[in-house]
Amino acid sequence: MNKIYENMLYWKKLSQKERQARIEKALQENVNFTLDTSLGYPASKLDSKVYNEEATFLANAPTLQAYVANPNHIGCHTLGVSEKAFKGTQEMEREVLDVLAVDLFKAHPNSYDGYIAPGGTEANIQAIWMYRNYFSYKLGANPYEIAILASEDTHYSVPKAANLLMLDLLKVPVDFRSREIDTFQLENIIIKAKEKGKKYFIVVSNMGTTMFGAIDNPNDYIHLLEKHQLVYRIHIDAAYGGFIYPFSNAESELNFENAKISSITIDAHKMLQAPYGTGIFLCRKGLIENVLTKEAEYVEGMDLTLCGSRSGSNAVAVWMILFTYGPFGWCEKINILQMRAQWLCQQLDELKVPYFRESFMNIVTIPSEFIADSLVKKFDLVPQKHSDDNSWYKIVIMDHVEIDHLSTFIADLKESLYAEEGITNEI
Structure with missing residues (x-):
């Protein structure tokens, strides 16, 4: 049996009645803008003149009920406290993250942080932002000492992150036919970067490139960076392959059992067929605090995400898919x-x-x-x-x-x- 099923803690198949009851319970625990006196939130349900919450079909469509209720999942719900107005659906988001981090990617329970982001692009930028700040705040790195390493097939979100964060991106050539990283050129790139003062490396290793579905071997980076005594963190971009590769390859080691891997991006709006704008960011404990925005003082809890406000209904949609299939x-x-x-x-x-x-x-x-x-x-x-x-x-x-x-x-x-x-x- 595929070892993906060994010690499965959270993921199971639920009946239609069980799924509906769970979503209804979560919505009851959230603020109800129709019935509750809620004067302080710059938010509400979807406009009832446009979206009729009394429509009969909604009674048997719990995911659509969540869209109409319009929960805001601002913040990160795996760390500290969160906005209590949406605690019901926030708990459903945590259930999704437990399935993905623990059952799928083999993290120990309560050993990770993460959130459902508005897409894999943001999740990748979140990772690179987090590592840049980690190197700066914890290790005293200057920005010019930090570089991103990624293959030439890597998703365009990575050069976008390099541009936004003003970091150098070092693209590694791949073989035209095999799409494997050219380790000879990789070592030359690392040597030249070290000569130019680069000391800290953010590695983006692909689990399924967008064009080819190619799988990078993170050990190619690990071996050479350790050979040259350089500091690094490895992020797995599994935006495309995250819901395929762990199932199709029983021997996959691209997960949190590998102590060298610190974060993972997955996209639910690709293979999982969730609504667009549904990415997932996961990382080990002790890292996401480096992107805390202390100025968000009116937000209950800590704002640790790039986007800030985000749709809780997307978390409900992912939950619905996962627990429908098992x-x-x-x-x-x-x-x-x-x-x-x-x-x-x-x-x-x-x-x-x-x-x-x-x-x-x-x-x-x-x-x-x-x-x-x-x-x-x-x-x-x-x-x-x-x-x-x-x-x-x-x-x-x-x-x-x-x-x-x-x-x-x-x-x-x-x-x-x-x-x-x-x-x-x-x-």
Whole structure:
């Protein structure tokens, strides 16, 4: 059995009645802007002239009830106190984080902090902001002594963070075909950075790159940074792969059991199919305090997030998905997607069309010279670059992508390849 299920503490499958009762209980524990006298909050339920809270369908739609109630989850609810007006749904957010941090990514209970962010981009920026401040506040680093290390396939949120935080980003080349980090060039980059005065490194290691689904090996960074006696912290960007890779790879060590990994980003609005604007940030205890905004004195508790106010209904939506499936149901879903991806790869092998696919992921990326413009338009394929020098197109096997869709693509691909070679269907 996949070790993801060993010692599962929090994640289980609940019935529809159990899920509805849990959400209703949470909403009852929150402030009720219709019935309660609440004069001090710059917030309310969704406007009842636009969103009718008496609509009959809401009685059997607890997640939508949460959207109408409009809870604000400002702050971080794994540390200290929080705004008591929304304590019911805040507890549901903590239940989600327990499932993800402890059951999925193997943290010890109560050994982590985190929150449901408005997307993986913010969660990555939160991590880099946190480490920059940690190096500065705890180790006395100057900003020019700190650098970000990440592969050239890393998500654009990382250069965005470098720009916002005024840190140098050192991009590491990868092999064109394998998408593996070039460790020879990585060591040269580290040596040159050290010569220029860099002493502290924020490493972003990918669990599923956006274009290729490639998995970085954090040990590539660890070995070389320790060889050169440099200080570092490792953040895992699992925004795409976090809800796939731990299930498909029973031997994954990209979790908090690895003492070198300090934080993880996951996106619920990708594979989990939660509403957009639902990222997740997790980190070990003792780190998130470095981004405390002391000036937020009117907020009950500590403002430890980049965004401040955020929708509690997104936490309810993630809770609903997790506890509808349970771990076994989710694993079954991932296995089906893996099977479809494998089928596609088998068809490409028969056509002798090269591709990249990380064996535990559901992205298949094909060199652009094998993809005709007609295929790009018909199947809405996504390029690596929206420019003339694009080298790859990707197919992402999501829940809606069935074998019938892939079969149609393969038939059209075969026809386009024959047309290029001047071969007719009669041959």
